[in-house]
Amino acid sequence: MHLGLQKFSGVDVLPLVEGGKGVSVSNGFTCGAWAACGGVGTFSAVNADSYDENGDAIPQIYRGKSRNERRQELIEYAVAGAIAQAKIAREVSNDNGRIHMNALWEMGACEEILERVLEAAKGCIHGVVCGAGMPYALAEIASRFSVYYYPIVSSARAFSALFRRSFKKFQDFLGGIVYEDPWLAGGHNGLSNAENPQKPCNPYLRLVALRSTMNDFNLHQMPIIIAGGVWWLSEWSDYIDNKEIGPVAFQFGTRSIVTTECPVIKTWQSKLMSLKRGDVKLTQLSPTGFYSSAINTKMLANLLERQKRQVKIVEDSSIMVQVGSRTVCLDESFRENVEAWIQDGYTQAMMTPDNTVVFVTPEQSKQILHDQKNCSCCLSMCRFSSWCQQNGGTGKIPDPRSFCIQKTLQSIAHGGNLEDNLMFAGHLAYRFAEDPFYDNNFIPTTRQLIDRILTGY
Ligand SMILES: Cc1cc2nc3c(=O)[nH]c(=O)nc-3n(C[C@H](O)[C@H](O)[C@H](O)COP(=O)(O)O)c2cc1C
Ligand code: SF4
Numbered sequence: 001m002h003l004g005l006q007k008f009s010g011v012d013v014l015p016l017v018e019g020g021k022g023v024s025v026s027n028g029f030t031c032g033a034w035a036a037c038g039g040v041g042t043f044s045a046v047n048a049d050s051y052d053e054n055g056d057a058i059p060q061i062y063r064g065k066s067r068n069e070r071r072q073e074l075i076e077y078a079v080a081g082a083i084a085q086a087k088i089a090r091e092v093s094n095d096n097g098r099i100h101m102n103a104l105w106e107m108g109a110c111e112e113i114l115e116r117v118l119e120a121a122k123g124c125i126h127g128v129v130c131g132a133g134m135p136y137a138l139a140e141i142a143s144r145f146s147v148y149y150y151p152i153v154s155s156a157r158a159f160s161a162l163f164r165r166s167f168k169k170f171q172d173f174l175g176g177i178v179y180e181d182p183w184l185a186g187g188h189n190g191l192s193n194a195e196n197p198q199k200p201c202n203p204y205l206r207l208v209a210l211r212s213t214m215n216d217f218n219l220h221q222m223p224i225i226i227a228g229g230v231w232w233l234s235e236w237s238d239y240i241d242n243k244e245i246g247p248v249a250f251q252f253g254t255r256s257i258v259t260t261e262c263p264v265i266k267t268w269q270s271k272l273m274s275l276k277r278g279d280v281k282l283t284q285l286s287p288t289g290f291y292s293s294a295i296n297t298k299m300l301a302n303l304l305e306r307q308k309r310q311v312k313i314v315e316d317s318s319i320m321v322q323v324g325s326r327t328v329c330l331d332e333s334f335r336e337n338v339e340a341w342i343q344d345g346y347t348q349a350m351m352t353p354d355n356t357v358v359f360v361t362p363e364q365s366k367q368i369l370h371d372q373k374n375c376s377c378c379l380s381m382c383r384f385s386s387w388c389q390q391n392g393g394t395g396k397i398p399d400p401r402s403f404c405i406q407k408t409l410q411s412i413a414h415g416g417n418l419e420d421n422l423m424f425a426g427h428l429a430y431r432f433a434e435d436p437f438y439d440n441n442f443i444p445t446t447r448q449l450i451d452r453i454l455t456g457y
Helices: 028-036 067-093 110-120 138-144 156-165 167-173 203-216 233-239 266-273 298-308 332-343 362-373 405-413 436-441 446-454
Strands: 006-008 011-013 016-018 040-044 098-104 127-131 148-153 177-180 187-189 224-227 248-252 280-283 291-295 310-314 319-323 326-330 348-351 356-360
Touching (some): 016 028, 028 040, 028 067, 098 110, 110 138, 127 138, 138 148, 138 167, 156 167, 156 203, 233 248, 248 446, 298 356, 310 326, 319 348, 332 356, 356 362
Parallel strands (some): 040 098, 127 148, 177 224
Antiparallel strands (some): 280 291
């Protein structure tokens, strides 16, 4: 197995890539450290921290009364944060490696944020990596700033659509394609409706299909960055120097959280190192509407339980409940369940957009309504609050089965209780506990991790 240098964003670097992680999990320090070792670092531009004159992170507090006012505040925080992280990354990297910026295509005002950051941080950012959605406009924006772009896709079909509709006109700055395994990767996952979350497909076949599509577009030499479930490179030796797959690089998302440079609290790293098989769940609870993979914390478990306390609304029945000012009839066959839930304190029925109600406690109901009211419009479209940046609302009923992702990711990134929050992680995270590299809770520096990865393990 030989992993030679490869061209990324204009220079030859180690084909080892830090996976971008919002909110504030991969930042200027982690990205700079990864680049300093000669690889590709990726800071998250999703509402990243900016700092005051003492170097303390500025808390992202929203004072605006209307959603539009809070949205403007969010954009200003996001722009300032990404610029701050880009500058830190540049300094830490000492001009080695490459610095990439990661954005969620479906984050609120993504295009405006990208444009303003690329303008203000010229020379600090070499590439933009975008997933969670179909980033058609990414190619034009990146090319305008002479910065390389890297779409994250989970299938050949998604790439084909992006290329035909947009990328073919901006090929000079297409830097590579991130293939993220939707059954294994941490964070949001690109599973399509046709794919079964319970039935993982073979990554080899999907990569061959992706390369074949890329070859149809004459992209034989364009690297594919393999992400999701990459642990030991020795396990990927069949994918390296393989004619069917072509040039590849490897991205590490979850593994790079357990490094001394990563800003997450120590207990987060300890939690990762104590996981067992099956502790990471693939669910469809995210307000983005995408599948996502996260540790089964108390918060996630509660949401999964909430989903089960769900009953269909029917035209007529003898079970009637009050939802706000409305009385609705529920499916008779759930009579015993409804009675038991109410007995257990889940006395409030909340409407979902799927013509069902879920039962929650009065405190939970209050919290859900409070979070929906305080929405700061972090997404282009939100299932949880029904916010939609095109017209202010999707017209759908806000979904109490989901949650405010901005609130929980900001909380966990800034010392909030792990169990009460969303902790994204990849499905191989249980391997921290099995890998002798982490014996005695060893937390490597980024350099030690990269050196280790280069040995194949
Ligand atoms: C805590 C966490 C947060 C993440 N946030 C993002 C993100 O904001 N944007 C993104 O493109 N990918 C995100 N990812 C995905 C990673 O960049 C990476 O592709 C993925 O974790 C690879 O799978 P692995 O965890 O098995 O290495 C996140 C992953 C984790 C674990
Ligand atoms: S309610 Fe939705 S759009 Fe609003 S801040 Fe929370 S996650 Fe973002």
